[in-house]
Amino acid sequence: MLTADILVLGAGIAGCTAAIRAADLGASVILVAKDALGESNTGYAQGGIIGSVPESANGEKRDTPELLASDIESAGAGLCNDEAVRLLAEQGPPLCHEFLWERLQVPFDQDASGEPDPTAEAAHSVPRIYHAKDATGLAIQLALSAAVRSHPGITVLEGRVLVDLLTDPHHSRDPRHVYDPITVWGAYLFDAKTGAVDLCLAKRTVLATGGLGYLYLHTTNPAGATGDGLAAAYRANARIVNCEYIQFHPTSLFVPGKPRTLLTEALRGEGAHLVNRKGQRFMSKYAPEHMELAPRDVVSRAIFQEMAASGEPCVYLDLRPVAARLDLETHFPNIMAICRAEDLEPTRQPVPVVPAAHYFCGGVLVDLHGRTSLPGLFAAGEVACTGVHGANRLASTSLLEGLLWGHRAAEAMVAEAGGLALPAADGFAPWTPPEHAEATDPLLIEQDWNLIRTTLWNYAGIVRSKARLEQAREDVGYLYHRIDRFYRSAALSRSLLELRSGIICARLILKAAQMNKESRGCHYRVD
Numbered sequence: 001m002l003t004a005d006i007l008v009l010g011a012g013i014a015g016c017t018a019a020i021r022a023a024d025l026g027a028s029v030i031l032v033a034k035d036a037l038g039e040s041n042t043g044y045a046q047g048g049i050i051g052s053v054p055e056s057a058n059g060e061k062r063d064t065p066e067l068l069a070s071d072i073e074s075a076g077a078g079l080c081n082d083e084a085v086r087l088l089a090e091q092g093p094p095l096c097h098e099f100l101w102e103r104l105q106v107p108f109d110q111d112a113s114g115e116p117d118p119t120a121e122a123a124h125s126v127p128r129i130y131h132a133k134d135a136t137g138l139a140i141q142l143a144l145s146a147a148v149r150s151h152p153g154i155t156v157l158e159g160r161v162l163v164d165l166l167t168d169p170h171h172s173r174d175p176r177h178v179y180d181p182i183t184v185w186g187a188y189l190f191d192a193k194t195g196a197v198d199l200c201l202a203k204r205t206v207l208a209t210g211g212l213g214y215l216y217l218h219t220t221n222p223a224g225a226t227g228d229g230l231a232a233a234y235r236a237n238a239r240i241v242n243c244e245y246i247q248f249h250p251t252s253l254f255v256p257g258k259p260r261t262l263l264t265e266a267l268r269g270e271g272a273h274l275v276n277r278k279g280q281r282f283m284s285k286y287a288p289e290h291m292e293l294a295p296r297d298v299v300s301r302a303i304f305q306e307m308a309a310s311g312e313p314c315v316y317l318d319l320r321p322v323a324a325r326l327d328l329e330t331h332f333p334n335i336m337a338i339c340r341a342e343d344l345e346p347t348r349q350p351v352p353v354v355p356a357a358h359y360f361c362g363g364v365l366v367d368l369h370g371r372t373s374l375p376g377l378f379a380a381g382e383v384a385c386t387g388v389h390g391a392n393r394l395a396s397t398s399l400l401e402g403l404l405w406g407h408r409a410a411e412a413m414v415a416e417a418g419g420l421a422l423p424a425a426d427g428f429a430p431w432t433p434p435e436h437a438e439a440t441d442p443l444l445i446e447q448d449w450n451l452i453r454t455t456l457w458n459y460a461g462i463v464r465s466k467a468r469l470e471q472a473r474e475d476v477g478y479l480y481h482r483i484d485r486f487y488r489s490a491a492l493s494r495s496l497l498e499l500r501s502g503i504i505c506a507r508l509i510l511k512a513a514q515m516n517k518e519s520r521g522c523h524y525r526v527d
């Protein structure tokens with residue numbers, strides 16, 4: 001059995017920040033990574049993170065919390081939580097500067113004075129994005145992982161998958177606890193190497209398990225983004241909101257048979273054009289005023305409609321207008337390497353792209369300190385819904401939100417844990433595997449994933465309708481029962497746990513999308 005003051009589930013920007021801050025404050029911390037430390041969705045973020053912008057030489061403020069808040073609210077389509085937006089706009093950029101730049105020394109691109117050189121991005125009123133070429137997330141993740149590894153107060157567990165949150169009364173041995181409020185005291189963790197399930201007892205637990213992009217056929221997320229934290233919070237009865245709001249990124253590289261890879265929107269910001277197979281630009285039909293710089297949902301729908309009308313599996317992104325203005329090798333080395341690995345030469349030909357599921361704007365509802373509706377449980381990052389993103393997310397806000405809520409959740413958890421004793425471990429049931437557990441067949445798991453991913457892509461994707469959502473709910477509902485039955489009789493494996501998370505999250509998305517008949521932000525209903 002493992003014990004800690006603070007259990008952090010997930011090791012991207014939110015999880016690592018929470019772990020570092022809690023350990024700085026003197027708490028004993030266990031940080032759980034599903035893969036090796038360093039492999040997380042944070043590492044795949046290309047664009048950047050909003051940082052503080054110094055005043056100009058004549059003392060003029062170039063950015064203000066009010067201006068940032070207003071950009072976030074416009075993207076969020078009237079559904080943002082104003083308080084959360086204000087908090088992010090006021091506290092986020094200075095924290096980015098102090099923690100990532102000054103303390104962790106993330107190598108952001110710099111100006112002549114050696115300070116971060118903020119860049120512009122579509123829908124941001126002023127240049128305020130700190131970036132490290134076109135691989136900002138990776139630079140941040142490397143710095144965070146190194147800080148976590150060297151912190152004496154943090155124990156890192158790698159290759160562990162969340163099985164269930166440890167809750168009283170669900171896992172209590174004492175039936176009289178049924179009268180108590182549901183309280184989280186840690187988690188059951190599957191060790192992918194040994195196959196054992198450990199009980200980890202903690203005074204406070206934070207979910208920082210990231211998003212669920214892998215539920216969609218086309219996604220910019222890695223295969224580990226299977227919604228494990230959201231599904232576990234759902235099983236424990238936490239409040240979950242806004243699951244219909246899945247943000248699609250307009251441009252991911254389309255190579256048949258290969259996973260999609262993000263092609264940052266900074267490319268369109270720098271002048272890249274979207275064209276069809278004949279090389280014709282088409283955005284004038286859909287957004288004549290803003291063309292390729294229209295909001296993400298508008299560009300994604302335009303591409304979707306273009307593909308549907310032409311019957312083609314993709315459209316193309318022409319980087320040659322960018323190459324005419326700046327050196328692609330210097331500014332987008334990562335993108336150039338990604339394309340060339342697929343034998344594509346962006347300086348000579350447009351590259352094939354499709355929209356892809358990118359970011360989950362809903363999640364486990366949290367307050368300004370990351371507290372969920374369940375005592376003992378906090379959440380931060382993509383798994384959480386702070387209300388900052390509303391119905392659609394402004395680019396480069398997600399890393400900042402993970403950073404700020406990871407930091408704040410750590411402070412609140414340590415304060416709460418101070419007055420607590422861990423409950424007795426023998427008050428909880430150990431994990432019991434099913435008798436005569438069946439081995440899982442990887443082919444069957446892959447088949448079920450194909451069904452989930454194609455169903456969500458086709459029926460709950462960029463464009464949704466009553467008929468499609470009804471059909472999807474029936475199909476996914478049937479699959480849910482089958483997977484649930486199988487889960488109860490099978491030997492645990494990472495892939496089985498992820499499949500169980502995936503089917504639960506698919507149901508949550510479909511239910512929310514079906515119930516919400518209003519098109520808003522990234523939830524678009526043709527009916």
Ligand code: SIN
Pocket residue numbers: 045046047048263264265266394395396397398
């Ligand atoms: C991008 O680089 O296009 C993605 C940035 C973001 O999603 O915030």
